[in-house]
Amino acid sequence: MKMKILVTGGTGHVGSEVVKELQKRKADVRILVRKQETPAPEGVQVMVGDLLDPVSVEKALHGVDKLYLLNAVTPDELTQGLIAYDLAKKLKLKHIVYHSVFRVEHFKDVPHFASKLAIESALRGFNVPFTVIRPNYFFQNDASLKDPITKAGIYPMPLGTVGISAVDIRDIAEATAIALTSDGHLGRTYNLNGPEVLSGPKVASIWSGLLGKEIRYPGDNMDAFEEQMREHAPSWSAFDIRMMFQGYLERGFAAEPGDLETLTELLGHSPRRYEDFARQTALAWQQSQELLLAS
DSSP states (O other): OOOEEEEETTTSHHHHHHHHHHHHTTOEEEEEESSTTOOOOTTOEEEEOOTTOHHHHHHHHTTOSEEEEOOOOOTTHHHHHHHHHHHHHHTTOSEEEEEOOTTGGGOTTSHHHHHHHHHHHHHHHSSOOEEEEEEOSBGGGGGGOHHIIIIIOBOOSOOTTTOBOOBOHHHHHHHHHHHHHSSSOTTOEEEEOOSSOBOHHHHHHHHHHHHTSOOBOOOOOHHHHHHHHTTTSOHHHHHHHHHHHHHHHHHOBOOOTTHHHHHHHHHTSOOOOHHHHHHHHHHHHHHHHHHHHHO
16 A cells, blocks of 8 residues: 655655655655645645645645655744644654754754754654654755856855855655655654765856856855845845855855765765756756747
8 A cells, every 4th residue: 555645845846856756656645735726746636735724734634644844944934844743743644754954953043944953853852753854055056046157157155165065956855755665764864965065166166167167256245145135035034044154154064974875875876966967957058048049
């Protein structure tokens, strides 16, 4: 008999990849969406609800064996996460895989890290089978940087000179699906990191090589970065992201000893490389530009 798994955030960047990986493993997938008209992957059951509405969340969890709990970064992330967790506990789900963040206990001053740490604490405090995944910064965040990289010739994300072990969301999705559909993962916490430490200058040099022109790293002016983020995001979110990157600069975000070996064993292959992601992204940008010119 198939396990039925509820995926929250199942239409987002990470959640949609998790759904794909679960379907590859023949899991019975249900997703929770906020609006009926939300486009959903083929072959999944769609439930409409909101993580701030316990009635709709409980309805979505009924008949489910397992839960992949991914919360969007919002001011009420902690409340959303605890509502879903408390209802999963009430309904005695067999397993929760919780999407946390790498080095969460070292970033208690970053609002969305603090929310995730509190939810982790609840998971560990009660008798519900769980696995925690702790991903690093996502490669795919940089897919939105087409204009700064190709037009302004800069890589704008303040990764610093020490660097971070950013990870591909496809590896996150694989690790999540494996944890949900195979044995041996209860009570485990997996740090999900990429295979190399990426500094701001290093990422700029990767893009320079791929695009055949100089891409500069402008440095770590955090006031300017936050101001720029406010042009595209609410003020609270810009501040939250600023604090995250400031933490990267002050405390580091590089893989810890044994992380890569553990992830390689879990996935059955080496984690994906940033340069390969960047090459695929540059090609996609080029193709979209050619389509634009042809239309």
